[in-house]
Amino acid sequence: MSESGLNISRRGFVAGAGAAALTAGLAGCASGTAEKEGTDLASTSPEKMAYDPNEGEWIPTTCNMCFNNCSIKAHVVDGVVVELTGNSDSSIGRGHICGKGAAGIMMLYDPNRITKPMKRTNPKKGFDEDPGWEEISWDEAYELVDTNVKAAIERSGPHAVTGMSMVASQIGSLVRHTALGVIYGNAEGSCSDICGAGVHQLEYLLTGTGNARPDYLNCNYVVQFGTNAGTATRHGFNMTAEIFADRRREGLRHVVFDPHMGAAGEKADLWVPIRPGTDAAAALAIANVLVEEGLIDVEFLKTRTNSPSLVDVATGRILFDEATGKSLYMDADGTPKTYDVCADPQLEGAFEVNGKQCKTGFTLYKEHVAKYTPEYQEEITTVPAATIRRIAKELGEAACIGQTTTVDGVELPYRPAAVDGFSGITRHKHAFHACWAVFTLNNLIGSTNAVGGFCGFDPICNGWADGNPNMAWKPGIWEPEGLIDCAGLLLAFPNSYYKKVYESDYTPTTMGMLEIQPISEDNHFEHVAQAHPDLYHTQAAEVAFCYACNPIKWWGNYDEQAEIFKNYTYVVGIDMFLNESSYFYDVILPECCYLERTEPLPHASGNHRVIGGLHNPWTVPVWQKVVEPRDGAPSSWELFGELANRAGKNAEFISTLNMMFRVKEEYSVPLDQKLDVEAFADSVLKSNIDEEHDFAWLKEHGVYDHPRTVDEVYIWANGEPGRVPMYFDFMLEAKGKVEAKAAELDIPWETDDYQALPDWKPGCGHEITDPDYDILPVYHTDAINTDSWLMENPYVNEINEENPYGYTIEMNAATAATKGLATGDKVRLSTQEGVSVEGVLATSEGVHTECVSVIGGHWGSKSKYMPHALDKGVPVVHLVPGQTPERMDHICSAFDQCIRVKIEKIA
Template sequence: MSNGDKGITRRGFVAGAGAVAAGLGLAGCAAETKGGDTNLANTSPEKVAYDPNEGEWIPTTCNMCFNNCSIKAHVIDGVVVELTGNPDSSIGRGHICGKGAAGIMMLYDPNRITKPMKRTNPKKGFDEDPGWEEISWDEAYDLVDTHMKEAIERSGPHAVTGMSMVASQIGSLVRHTALGVIYGNAEGSCSDICGAGVHQLEYLLTGTGNARPDYKYCNYVIQFGTNAGTATRHGFNMTAEPFAARRAEGLRHVVFDPHMGAAGEKADLWVPIRPGTDAAAALAIANVLVEEGLIDVEFLKTRTNAPSLVDVSTGRIIFDETAGKSLYMDADGTPKTYDVCADPQLEGSFEVNGKQCKTGFTLYKEHIAKYTPEYQEEITTVPADTIRQIARELGKAACIGETIDIDGVTLPYRPAAVDGFSGITRHKHAFHACWAVFTLNNLIGSTNSVGGFCGFDPACNGWTDDNPNMSWRPAVWEPEGLIDNHQLLLAFPNSYYKKVYEGDYTPTTMGMMELQPLGEDNHFEHVAQAYPEMYHTQAAEVAFCYACNPIKWWGNYDEQAEIFKGYSYVIGIDMFLNESSYFYDVILPECCYLERTEPLPHAANNHRVIGGMDNPWTVPVWQKVVEPRDGAPSSWELFSEMANRAGKNAEFIATLNMMFRVKEEYSVPMDQKLDVEAFADSVLKSNIDEEHDFAWLKEHGAYDHPRDVDEVYLWANGDAGRVPMYFDFMLEAKERVEAKVAELGIPWETDDYQALPDWKPGCGYEVTDPEYDILPVYHTDAINTDSWLMENPYVNEINEENPYGYTIEMNAATAAAKGLATGDKVRLSVPEGTSVEGILATSEGVHSECVSVIGGHWGSKSKYMPLAQDKGVPIVHLVPGQTPDRLDHICAAFDQNIRVKVEKIA
């Protein structure tokens, strides 16, 4: 297969699409539409060559990023001529972003692959032509099955590793299910993009793995490392509208970020901060809140474990030996279990059973005493006065002691929230950073409170009044009365506490998740696979890559390439031949999202639907709007075919039925290949009712059911449950992890397992060579989320017209001091010799020690994606990816801080 000359511009694409439409007899009136105006926003960049009232507007789901907004496709004679938001669905609220509107260009991209191919050149490398040869689907399936089975027969199920990307999470679930059923291995690695640390703290505090400010009622929002509501993040199009409305009504917005992205631009106060130091700033804010009494004492006493009595000699919480529950000191001077203590003492020192004790809050207060605004200034570069100002504003905005009535229920009103996301997780000690940031909500009582910091979907009473099949509510972990959580996507019960106190720490998974009882993502597999002898793991022989670009997942691309060269066989499923495809042995195409049907695209407890009283439970449709080019299958169809060929239909369908809560009476036949539409029908009938089946959903686009107050605010009905302030379970995990790694004789870091949060210097914090003094960071904006988007003509043109789109942005004063100016070609290099190049663009919106680029994984090496090739600056390539010291050993976050030299080149 030759790539030929398939580059295309947006204008060329629009002209070509117009020609196709005209050739099909689709020409219509552009300026004057017959039949009147339409209520759908026109997103065409130029005058349209069709009538908006012709053809069909078909509801479906966007997949141009992980948000999966509801959209409508305008289809005339089998051709998609326009995409818009779907105003009938709350998911996206009728909006469509620039990349969503550009989805039509992905559908008709001439560089898409639609037929299976195999490699004919055995040599692998970025400079090697794989010599792709088109093959039949039968041969493709046989190659996959043969190589998977042979590897497992030789070396067991761990001989195979799977990889997939968050942009197709349901597809990833089906991949896990199919490979597990067929081959006995559903494991795999994931990219550095995941919010390691964020999800864990949100689970612990809100009962669900994603949380957000309660925008409808919030008056004050602090953001650390996130553009939520202004550019990116889960539920972006759902968040932007209410956030903008509240901003217009006076909500104050403060942003901590090394780069002034969309959030910083729109904020009342942008606070440039040294990368990797957010924990210090958050702890200094906590210091001011506590010292100045700007805390919610009642919340801390009744909804956190802050009153827990702690043995000062061991740092461990004291438990009643008979009841097995933690002890608090009551106002009458008697220690009592947390559940019967009438008036817990928040502060104080006591003697209990011959032990000197302090409350958890007393230890927290003593611990953060050193984090004065002046102390953090040396670490973060944020002025001490700025920290004091923000802390006082936050404490005042929390309206501590006030209440509000919602739907007849009186609730605490705390209209202030501190939010954060992946910007603070690209560092070592990420768990501590998230811990320090999110605990601020506990101090002001805004966790799970109206106007405060609330989970997306902490509880569900069902998607209809009389069918609780799809329902959940966090359990309570009895020893401390702490809320448990439910998993992302499918909302099955989960408990970090049970993992810590009752789990087996012996590693059996490729990513050694057993040694990370507070882990969520399988990031450690990258290092465990690179050093199998060190970690007593097994190096995989076959890699199964679905809808992803794993060469660019994890630091230096050349290091990743060597890992891929070590596999005996690599299988790819994708729409494009990205740079990872240079290491694939066979590739199976997946059809475009507009050509496929997927059941329940937002799963159940999905972290892309923001929740809140204004956002109902919404079940959207994902249906194909045109036939797939060359009959290319969807991932559901592809994995169903694999299960069918393996004679595993019953096992495959039974597992999916369990995952999606399908009732037995609605199950599809177990003795034949899964029919995707029929399965979607079974899911809807099981979890809603027979009226709202898939045929109904295809026509109406979305099903809504209003949320109850106690689904949005966990304790609205007076349920028991607390959240942790003093993390005793971390000390338990430390003991158990240390015992296990000593037994196994493997290296493991456990210093971060402590009961209270800290700031600790990560990689790149210190300048060890004055020539290498700059920290590169990357950010995203509303048009860029996934690396393949640059292959899209519309997105590419926006990036090219943006003066900071494909450039290296540098602080203007720093640039001048180095003799650099806008337009200079510069090289960023590390002492080991790795370098990247780009054009400099100076601004005032970057921290003085940093340079920043959009999409740090850009710079495609694939000639098969000609529009994206060599676009952007891939600064992540500068980071060593296979060194254990860059991993947070609690949550497996990957530290991307590295000092570089910036020099002008001719």
């Protein structure tokens, strides 16, 4: 295969989707009806169609142009997809399709797609090296994978192989991990920086599930930190946008803290530009005002948090009753009692208990946030003190503290105010503290798990069908403090951070070192350990198995990543396109397009990307192929199933999948045969719904719904027990154990962030050490680009090109003027270490004065096989050292992307 690639415009591409182009050489596609002259097939407007809407079939399936996986319908005429629309029958997307989704037709028929396996013939690897791709048979491809993986494992054991996957295909990632585990005993894996490190953990702790959101339908005041949720991005975006917009028209007030005025800030009542990495200081200042002004929900803090816990002032540890092992509160009668029998716990106060000087957890919290005055935070964040006071007062008043409402006949607390955040506050060191400071504001006003407040997507499920609780879960209780546990993010099996902290072995078993990070979920530390195996006494992987991702560009400086990949003895790639990482692959196995494949249960068990709420039922959508795969390319399920079959591991592979997806024994597919994906999907539905709603039924109807009940949405609706933490005693327990294990292993490990109350701490790049390097580059996403697979798509590319800020470096106009810069200037951003990127400047009022901002910080493709994406955009993440342990948050594995740069005009 040559390195030329085809380069066509969106309109030319669309024209090529008609019969003429299809019969002229788009392999694997039947001819279709010629389009009318000038008609754009990417349009989803019902009044302008290239084809009669009554012609052909409208086939329901699932979009995979980003990880939200909205329900869609494909209009198929004579075996050709001519249009994609949202599926109005499904709550997942609510009938909407975004620009990315509409552009999916271009991914399907992109002539630059790879559809046949290939192997490298040039042993030299690098961005400037032609791999010399040679087409091979599928038998040879599978044999190369199996031989090289087995050879590495025979040399060095199962940890010699690491798996990599992207969030855009989370179920595929689960299947990849499962297959490598059962076939090769592999346990290694890493993931990209695109995740909610810190966010998910706090949401687990506070809502019982790993994703949470404002109860948009009932909320009147939303404060967002570092997220465009509901306006341009994030989980269930197409589900949220309409509801959020309606509520805004009805008076919901919206405040956004963000260095860049993205879609959320643009539409908000108030955009608050904030210095990157300082969100915790602003949140703690809001807490200061809420506490000082008495705008707190005392009853909630007393009965639904551990705020009344008696804390030994000398040690900072909560007191526990020796007989029962439960935490002690001070009752109104002056007697310390366990939390579960204390009639009237005292929220504040200092006491002597068993000869120890004690204060309540809330008293210590109040004393702790006292220093975070609005004036104090202003020096840190640049946010005016008056702005903080205004927001805090509005938030506290909007919470309607003390009020109740009735939902489905159940009287519940009504707290129509919520504070939300996402990845903007996690791209930093001390990310856990930032998320902690932000989300516990909901505790102060009593909105955690309340009507109108901050609620989990799916904290409880009673089953997907009446009388069938097979797919069911609810948070358990950590008895020593009465705190709620949680259910896992994707498969919703029981999970407990407290159990991990108090009972687990902290000895790392993989490069991800998760055991010594008991409050982390992400294998981000593998990036550091792979580069420094001697420092951490880990085993560097020899083979990388890369599924549906671009790992050269998903973590810091690309040249550093390239060196890591050069050092692997063998790299396997599974993808649809030859991206930058493919320059380092030894063999590549193509996966078919999402419109050409069937996948069981695309939203897993926990409906990870479905925003929940009573108005959104439990929805099981179909993901079925709508056209035959070009050149017979397999889906990831089929590919991994084939590997398991060749290894004689069908029983192990299928049994593990049965456990993951809760398949009942009587519905299991045969264990002695290669996995049949459609039959497996059938077994999942019969097990978790009923025999009537099998896969044949779902293929025809597109979606299965089951109504949620009030207790599934508001976890304490039935008076269930459970609290959430305000004083994090378990962090001090973890600190001691982590320090002991690090000393035993003789490895460096930061433990200063293990404390019982949240703080703001300066991260990388906070201070200006050289006045020439005074700019902080940040990146943001918009609706067309968020969590997208790639910019190679002609439609997406054209939208970005027409956006004046699409592929540019956006800078505050006043700051630019002081530096003698203007819109249209070509500029260079460079670090003190000499790393640089270049781009064209575009000035605006929508950027913090100390920042420049770009869309999609990982852009700037180096792959000549992707001509539309080649050299487009500015990859500011390349400026960030990716293998420096000091940039890691050692609590939740977040990665600090703040770095000071110099900006200068170039000829």
